[in-house]
Amino acid sequence: MGKFSKSGGREMPELNTSSLPDLVFAFLFFIMMVTSIREVTPKVSFSNLPSATELTKLEEKSLVTFIYVGKPNKEYRAMYGSNSAVQLNDQVTQNPTAVYSYLEQAKAKLKDDRRSLMQVSLKADKETKMNIISQIKEELRRANTLNLSYSARQGKKSD
Secondary structure, eight states, X not given: OOSSXXXXXXXXXXXXXXXXXXXXXXXXXXXXXXXXXXXXXXXEEOOSOOEESSOOXXXXXXXXXXXXXXXXXXXGHHHHOSSOEEEETTEEESOTTHHHHHHHHHHHHSOGGGGXXXXXXXXXXXXXXXXXXXHHHHHHHHTTOOOEEEOOEEOOOOO
């Protein structure tokens, strides 16, 4: 009577997994390319950066040494107090004179011909006292590191 028989169950065809390693590798490569690794964990807050109208991006970040100035985060206030502190890599200090040795170590890591191109970027909170900033600038002069830039947020131009 019927040409088609319903007695046999339909089987699901097997999944071809031969291209799965290629997909996993491509996904892993994509994640590696779009992810940036934070070099320093901020222990001081500098979220309230000053605003400026004429900003430029830093060109070669491998030659930039960052100095962070601000009040210690909540988890570090018991250790460093609530006054402004200076963070150099992962070390926090209340004494800006430590900037000199920090810069000398940073210069030692660079090749001789690249040392003159080294630049210091100062990320300071807007509420930081100018006394600390001027002490850091004195230490920069003492270390003969005169290329200094200040981090700021884009402000509105006033006509």
